[in-house]
Structures are given as C-alpha cells and as structure tokens.
Amino acid sequence: MKRWINSIVLIAFATATIIGIALAQPEKITINNKYPNKVQTPVVLSHKVHAAAAACNECHHTLKKGEQPATVQKCAECHKAADSGEKGLKKAYHSNCQDCHKKLAAEGKKTGPTVKCSGCHPSKK
Ligand code: HEC
Ligand code: HEC
Ligand code: HEC
Numbered sequence: 001m002k003r004w005i006n007s008i009v010l011i012a013f014a015t016a017t018i019i020g021i022a023l024a025q026p027e028k029i030t031i032n033n034k035y036p037n038k039v040q041t042p043v044v045l046s047h048k049v050h051a052a053a054a055a056c057n058e059c060h061h062t063l064k065k066g067e068q069p070a071t072v073q074k075c076a077e078c079h080k081a082a083d084s085g086e087k088g089l090k091k092a093y094h095s096n097c098q099d100c101h102k103k104l105a106a107e108g109k110k111t112g113p114t115v116k117c118s119g120c121h122p123s124k125k
C-alpha cells in the first residue's frame, strides 16, 4: 500500500515536472531589449523548434549540461545593452545565433538565417 502511494506521488511529480517544463517553454519568443539607440526590429524565434534542435545550454550557456529549469536568467542580466563591445548584448546574441546557423549551413544542414539582416529583423513596413 505504501509503495503504491509512493508511485502515485512519483508519477504526479514527474507529470508536474513535464507540464511545468512544457508551460515554461514558450512556443515563440520575441527578443526586444532596450538599447541606448535602437535601430533594428525585434527578433522573433520559435523557441520550441530551437529547444528541440539544440541543448538548452547551447544558448543558456550558464546552465549545466542536461539542466532544464522552468525559469532562466535573461541574457541582458549579464550582457549589457549599453556595451557595444565583445561582451555586450548585441554581440552576445549575434555570436550565439549566427555562429550556430553558419556552422550548420557549412555542414549543409537545415538552419536559420546566417547574415541576411531581414532573416531575423523583419523589415519595417
Ligand atoms: C540570426 C539572427 C540575426 C541576424 C541574421 C541579424 N541579427 Fe541583429 N540581432 C539579432 C538579435 C537576436 C538581436 C537582439 C535584439 C534585442 O536584444 O532586442 C539583434 C540585435 C541587433 C542590433 C542591436 C539592437 C538595435 O536594434 O539597435 C543591431 C544594431 C543589429 N542586430 C543589426 C543587425 C544587422 C545590421 C544585421 C545584418 C547585417 C543583423 N543584425 C543580422 C539577431 C540577428
Ligand atoms: C537557440 C537558443 C536557445 C535554446 C536551444 C533554448 N533557449 Fe530558452 N531562450 C532563448 C532565448 C534567446 C530566450 C529569451 C531570453 C532573453 O533574450 O533574455 C529564451 C527564453 C527562455 C525562457 C524564458 C521564457 C520567457 O517567456 O521569458 C525559458 C524558461 C527557457 N528559455 C528555457 C529553455 C530550456 C529549458 C531549454 C532547453 C530545453 C531552452 N530554453 C533552449 C534561447 C534558447
Ligand atoms: C549569469 C550571467 C550570464 C547570462 C545569464 C548569460 N551570459 Fe553569456 N556570457 C557570460 C560571461 C561571464 C561570458 C564570458 C565568459 C565565458 O566565456 O563564459 C559570456 C559569454 C558569452 C558569449 C561568448 C562566447 C562564449 O560562449 O564564451 C556568448 C555568445 C554569450 N555569452 C551569449 C549569451 C546569450 C545568448 C545569453 C542568453 C540566452 C547569455 N549569454 C546569458 C555571462 C552570462
């Protein structure tokens, strides 16, 4: 009886965890930070497609391998929008996004936009 209850508790926990992750991970995300002098349009990406194609820590690089928390730190918490250098926010996104796309393109694999600005920043109407 005790063991039976234990497995129900375990199943409930596992389900809650799976639902928790599913809910925590948005279908689409819009990256729209504030910059001192913003010129480009916000960037929309399918988080679902990306989370299926790559490990979480390929992008959320401060996570440990295999870690899938329900909440993550914003890139902007550490990479500052006012910093236009190597460690700045724009560079962090461009390196992360474009380096992976370029690497996959070079391998002849299915990937996202590499250099074309409008691939990620849709032109203003
Ligand atoms: C693979 C996707 C991708 C491509 C291609 C890309 N960018 Fe970006 N870019 C981003 C992301 C993501 C951000 C972060 C946006 C934010 O933080 O709001 C960004 C931010 C920026 C910013 C800083 C925010 C602003 O609006 O001032 C500039 C400037 C910029 N990109 C210019 C360009 C230009 C110019 C090109 C083409 C030569 C380009 N990007 C191509 C993804 C891309
Ligand atoms: C291709 C890169 C990439 C991959 C892979 C990825 N994420 Fe994200 N994720 C992002 C970006 C970019 C954001 C927006 C955060 C920001 O811009 O500060 C985000 C946002 C989130 C958010 C916050 C959602 C919100 O609405 O604010 C959670 C939670 C999250 N990711 C979890 C995960 C988990 C768990 C995985 C692995 C199963 C994962 N991510 C895989 C790039 C990625
Ligand atoms: C907790 C702070 C923190 C967060 C959150 C964070 N970064 Fe970083 N990031 C750093 C530090 C510190 C470095 C430089 C040291 C290093 O190489 O790890 C760095 C380096 C990078 C680099 C340079 C290449 C590399 O991996 O060394 C890229 C690209 C990058 N971050 C992208 C991102 C993106 C995209 C996000 C959000 C999805 C993000 N970072 C979130 C702290 C952070």
Ligand code: HEC
Binding pocket: 043, 044, 045, 046, 047, 049, 050, 053, 054, 058, 059, 093, 096, 097, 098, 100, 101, 104, 110, 111, 112, 113, 119, 120
């Ligand atoms: C680890 C590799 C990797 C990283 C990092 C990555 N991408 Fe992608 N991206 C892919 C792959 C693979 C596809 C093609 C997925 C498919 O169509 O099955 C893709 C497709 C896309 C597409 C077209 C589909 C969609 O989501 O609308 C866009 C736009 C895109 N990426 C934007 C971004 C942006 C913006 C970032 C950075 C925040 C980023 N990607 C980071 C691998 C990556």
